[in-house]
Amino acid sequence: MGVVVTTIAVLGATSGIAGGCLREWVCRDEDETVDLRLVARGADRLARLTADLEVRGAGSIAVLEQALDGVDDVRAAADWVFADGPVDIVLVAFGDMPSQEEADADPAVAAHLLDLNGTLATMAAHLAALRLVEQGSGSLAVLGSVAGDRGRKSNYLYGSAKAMVATAVAGLQHRVAGTGVRITLVKPGPTATPMTDHLRGGGMPLAPVEVVARDVVAAVDAGRPVVYTPRRWQAIMAIIRALPRAVFHRTNL
Amino acid sequence: MRVSGWGRYPVAEAEVIAARSYEQVRSAVLGGAVTPRGLGRSYGDSALGDRVLELTGLDHFIAFDAATGSLTCEAGVSLAEVLAAFVPRGWFLPVTPGTKYVTVGGAVASDVHGKNHHKDGTFGDHVTSLRLMVASGEVLDVSRESHPELFHATCGGMGLTGVILEVTFRLKRVRSRFVDETVIKAPTLDAAIEAFDEHGSATYSVGWIDLVASGRRLGRSLVMVGEHADDGNLAGRRGGPMAAVPLEMPGALLNPLSVKAFNTLYYERIRGTVTQHRVGYEPYFYPLDKLADWNKLYGRAGFLQYQFAVPFSGRAALQEAVRRITEARLASPLAVLKVFGPANDNLLSFPMAGYTLALDFKVDDRALRLCDELDRLVLGAGGRVYLTKDARMSAATLRASYPRLEEFEKVRREYGAEGVFTSAQWKRWGLS
Numbered sequence: 001m002g003v004v005v006t007t008i009a010v011l012g013a014t015s016g017i018a019g020g021c022l023r024e025w026v027c028r029d030e031d032e033t034v035d036l037r038l039v040a041r042g043a044d045r046l047a048r049l050t051a052d053l054e055v056r057g058a059g060s061i062a063v064l065e066q067a068l069d070g071v072d073d074v075r076a077a078a079d080w081v082f083a084d085g086p087v088d089i090v091l092v093a094f095g096d097m098p099s100q101e102e103a104d105a106d107p108a109v110a111a112h113l114l115d116l117n118g119t120l121a122t123m124a125a126h127l128a129a130l131r132l133v134e135q136g137s138g139s140l141a142v143l144g145s146v147a148g149d150r151g152r153k154s155n156y157l158y159g160s161a162k163a164m165v166a167t168a169v170a171g172l173q174h175r176v177a178g179t180g181v182r183i184t185l186v187k188p189g190p191t192a193t194p195m196t197d198h199l200r201g202g203g204m205p206l207a208p209v210e211v212v213a214r215d216v217v218a219a220v221d222a223g224r225p226v227v228y229t230p231r232r233w234q235a236i237m238a239i240i241r242a243l244p245r246a247v248f249h250r251t252n253l
Numbered sequence: 254m255r256v257s258g259w260g261r262y263p264v265a266e267a268e269v270i271a272a273r274s275y276e277q278v279r280s281a282v283l284g285g286a287v288t289p290r291g292l293g294r295s296y297g298d299s300a301l302g303d304r305v306l307e308l309t310g311l312d313h314f315i316a317f318d319a320a321t322g323s324l325t326c327e328a329g330v331s332l333a334e335v336l337a338a339f340v341p342r343g344w345f346l347p348v349t350p351g352t353k354y355v356t357v358g359g360a361v362a363s364d365v366h367g368k369n370h371h372k373d374g375t376f377g378d379h380v381t382s383l384r385l386m387v388a389s390g391e392v393l394d395v396s397r398e399s400h401p402e403l404f405h406a407t408c409g410g411m412g413l414t415g416v417i418l419e420v421t422f423r424l425k426r427v428r429s430r431f432v433d434e435t436v437i438k439a440p441t442l443d444a445a446i447e448a449f450d451e452h453g454s455a456t457y458s459v460g461w462i463d464l465v466a467s468g469r470r471l472g473r474s475l476v477m478v479g480e481h482a483d484d485g486n487l488a489g490r491r492g493g494p495m496a497a498v499p500l501e502m503p504g505a506l507l508n509p510l511s512v513k514a515f516n517t518l519y520y521e522r523i524r525g526t527v528t529q530h531r532v533g534y535e536p537y538f539y540p541l542d543k544l545a546d547w548n549k550l551y552g553r554a555g556f557l558q559y560q561f562a563v564p565f566s567g568r569a570a571l572q573e574a575v576r577r578i579t580e581a582r583l584a585s586p587l588a589v590l591k592v593f594g595p596a597n598d599n600l601l602s603f604p605m606a607g608y609t610l611a612l613d614f615k616v617d618d619r620a621l622r623l624c625d626e627l628d629r630l631v632l633g634a635g636g637r638v639y640l641t642k643d644a645r646m647s648a649a650t651l652r653a654s655y656p657r658l659e660e661f662e663k664v665r666r667e668y669g670a671e672g673v674f675t676s677a678q679w680k681r682w683g684l685s
Binding site for chain 2: 010027030046048049051052055056057194197200226
């Protein structure tokens with residue numbers, strides 16, 4: 001274990017993309033000690049995750065087992081993350097994606113989807129950004145989605161929540177300009193994680209989580225404001241955004 | 254979903270269930286017959302079935318003891334992940350097959366072997382215990398001591414005794430990520446076998462055999478022996494993305510002429526009779542992993558991989574097989590010759606003391622007929638064919654060449670595995 005110590009905090013640590021990023025961070029450099037502060041729900045999955053990261057060579061791992069279902073949860077999580085000294089990188093990764101049919105069938109599911117992926121993710125990003133500004137340095141990465149780039153019939157509720165996150169991150173980037181804090185909005189395409197297991201074999205190819213994780217870690221290192229991952233999604237979404245309505249409405253996306 | 258093995262033959266329609274937790278595995282097992290599957294690198298139909306249980310989502314490390322090298326991980330962890338995490342810290346796999354894109358569970362189920370079989374045996378020989386979900390949904394900790402029959406049935410048992418959830422096995426110490434390789438040019442098959450004998454004490458040895466050259470060059474080989482280097486250089490670049498085979502290659506790309514040209518170049522590029530160089534462990538152990546989807550090189554029809562082993566007393570059969578394959582002009586450029594060490598106690602494990610030869614054929618009737626012919630030759634010599642690569646062997650050949658099959662079936666009955674754990678291969682043999 002080496003000379004550089006990096007402290008990384010993750011809200012929603014058991015999400016598939018967060019898990020990939022954590023592995024990448026822990027393994028990327030033998031001369032770096034990576035201390036972790038992880039927040040997620042599900043004691044069993046958290047225990048599996050932390051054992052895995054320990055074997056891979058993580059430094060200290062602090063765990064807060066807590067759902068992020070309301071603004072109080074998010075505030076408590078943000079307080080906990082920063083209670084034990086400065087943090088170099090914060091990743092906001094929690095979320096869920098029920099299918100559009102489930103959301104159609106039950107407005108409560110739809111409202112929770114909007115709340116969790118939109119309001120609460122935005123609150124988490126907002127609180128973390130302010131804490132990093134207080135510290136005077138650090139990086140924040142927030143998981144958005146290509147789904148936030150244009151509303152599509154198959155998942156506009158999830159997409160609109162992610163669009164909210166994107167707009168909030170743009171505002172936060174404006175707000176932290178010149179403070180030494182850097183914020184990255186991550187826009188993954190469909191990725192093979194537990195959240196998308198129900199989409200497997202459905203014709204939409206799912207990117208391996210390792211590829212997405214590598215892109216996220218590199219983008220945070222470089223301080224890029226926005227990263228599409230895999231990269232081709234930048235071009236694909238540019239086209240989808242540019243499609244005239246008349247054409248778009250004839251597609252089945 | 255359409256599913257196939259690495260040979261892309263045969264292809265089957267299957268329901269694919271992705272399990273990410275032991276609960277999901279249990280509900281799949283209790284819900285009907287399943288075929289456990291890892292990264293799908295077995296070649297034929299051993300990981301195909303109506304309900305395929307994909308276990309690559311069980312991908313966590315669980316514990317590592319740096320004093321002994323004992324690693325416990327979930328069965329869906331790939332060997333590539335093990336290497337990426339442990340080579341920088343000076344640990345290596347005790348046994349590795351020719352690709353790192355297999356899961357640890359798959360390595361146990363196939364009881365895979367590598368270039369060090371003559372010294373270190375199979376992957377299963379380095380496993381100390383397994384966590385296995387049996388047909389009832391119960392999870393058992395299985396070791397040689399606690400459940401000897403079940404342990405020896407599960408190592409090499411093709412996933413037919415239960416779902417391997419976790420594996421504990423020993424890594425070995427290395428002092429470098431590099432391997433010192435010596436290449437010996439062997440102008441004939443006899444010379445190749447002599448080279449294996451001469452280098453019997455080397456940690457790794459494998460031969461690339463030219464199955465196109467005929468006449469007095471019949472069976473000419475490059476025998477490659479290796480040792481882990483000692484230079485303390487463990488850190489290295491992490492592997493970049495693999496090159497991909499573009500779309501579907503026309504099947505005619507690999508024809509007798511192109512293979513002959515490739516083989517001549519490959520053989521003649523080595524100038525001296527004995528040459529030495531230092532290479533990274535990846536090009537040394539996994540030359541084909543550089544090319545993602547190399548299985549597409551054979552075109553849409555897919556390919557058969559045929560690997561047999563015969564005891565040392567069957568040297569004449571090996572020679573005859575080389576002659577027939579060469580005469581048939583059907584072989585691929587990728588043929589591998591090796592001398593195996595002794596067999597182990599695992600009931601369906603493939604390796605046995607003697608010679609092994611592995612090669613690919615593009616799938617067609619002539620290749621299938623040749624394989625049947627080779628089966629007879631191998632059986633006559635007291636040998637057998639590797640189940641993990643098989644897509645076409647008959648049940649009679651299986652029974653005649655795997656003498657402990659009945660013991661295996663008995664263990665399966667004892668643990669209620671019949672009708673619960675199955676595969677297209679198992680059903681093809683008419684077994685329950």
